[in-house]
Amino acid sequence: MRPLTADSLRGVWATLLLPLNPDDSIDWGRLQAQADVLSATNLHGLYAHGTAGEFQTLTEDEFDRVNQVLAGTGKPFQIGASHPSAQVQLSRVERAVELAPGAIQVIAPDWLPLSPSEMLSFLRRVADVAGDVPLVLYNPPHAKTAVGPQQLCELAQAVPSLVGLKTAGGDKAWFDEAMRSGLAIFVPGHFLASMSSLGAHGSYSNVAALSPNGAVAYAADLDVERRIEEFFAAHVVPLQKAGLSNPALDKFLAAVGDWADVGTRVRWPMQSATEEQVAAARPDARRLLPELFADS
Numbered sequence: 001m002r003p004l005t006a007d008s009l010r011g012v013w014a015t016l017l018l019p020l021n022p023d024d025s026i027d028w029g030r031l032q033a034q035a036d037v038l039s040a041t042n043l044h045g046l047y048a049h050g051t052a053g054e055f056q057t058l059t060e061d062e063f064d065r066v067n068q069v070l071a072g073t074g075k076p077f078q079i080g081a082s083h084p085s086a087q088v089q090l091s092r093v094e095r096a097v098e099l100a101p102g103a104i105q106v107i108a109p110d111w112l113p114l115s116p117s118e119m120l121s122f123l124r125r126v127a128d129v130a131g132d133v134p135l136v137l138y139n140p141p142h143a144k145t146a147v148g149p150q151q152l153c154e155l156a157q158a159v160p161s162l163v164g165l166k167t168a169g170g171d172k173a174w175f176d177e178a179m180r181s182g183l184a185i186f187v188p189g190h191f192l193a194s195m196s197s198l199g200a201h202g203s204y205s206n207v208a209a210l211s212p213n214g215a216v217a218y219a220a221d222l223d224v225e226r227r228i229e230e231f232f233a234a235h236v237v238p239l240q241k242a243g244l245s246n247p248a249l250d251k252f253l254a255a256v257g258d259w260a261d262v263g264t265r266v267r268w269p270m271q272s273a274t275e276e277q278v279a280a281a282r283p284d285a286r287r288l289l290p291e292l293f294a295d296s
Helices: 028-039 060-071 086-097 116-130 149-158 172-181 189-196 212-217 222-241 246-257 275-288
Strands: 011-015 045-048 077-080 103-106 135-138 162-166 184-186 202-204
Touching (some): 011 212, 028 045, 028 060, 045 060, 060 077, 086 116, 103 162, 116 135, 149 172, 172 184, 184 202, 189 202, 222 246, 222 275
Parallel strands (some): 011 045, 045 077, 103 135
């Protein structure tokens, strides 16, 4: 596909989630079936190997095979090369380039925090390996290296192939400063409607895990966002407080949405949501958010 730019990177993108067998191996048939469903949706694009894709658990062979499934969907796609090791990320970037994605997502190496000069060195070397494929920086709240708006602007100026940021977002002052970077700013799906008015350009969307087409159709609807928050407060936040990880929560949402056979299992040692928790949430999801499931 054509490389994305800071101007063309927009919209609602969904991730591939890993359907797992009881022994934690990937069920490749179910992954392909999930990709087939997503390829027929109205999503602006697909990606793999974010937090919800359990990227840190993958072998390199699994990483490559998931990428082949992703690249075969016919949708615009991005590959996450993220890994706690900078050296493994470089290797993943080198192999991802061969599939010509629209962009490659990377994180700051995540054992020790990086100084500003180390962060710049990391992105410059990754950009050299990526060549003509642009980069998106994934900087979640739990990252050891927190990249603030001022540093973001400096990185964008120094690394021209950096075109986007995947972030939790912030308040108006944060957006006003971050937007000076010229990057496409992507925020969580359940904040997209409200943060769009502050400057957000799109989402790598957890709401798409619940309803792929619904996440697109109602991305700008503040009333739907309010009701999503009500559903999250009743069913997602309690799981989060009980210690479930973001991958477990996204698989929980996909099971509640029931649009593909993803399953709730996450890789050891992470804890999974139960079928009982999914069954309890489904009626509330459809009562609070009927429009998200209108085509299901």
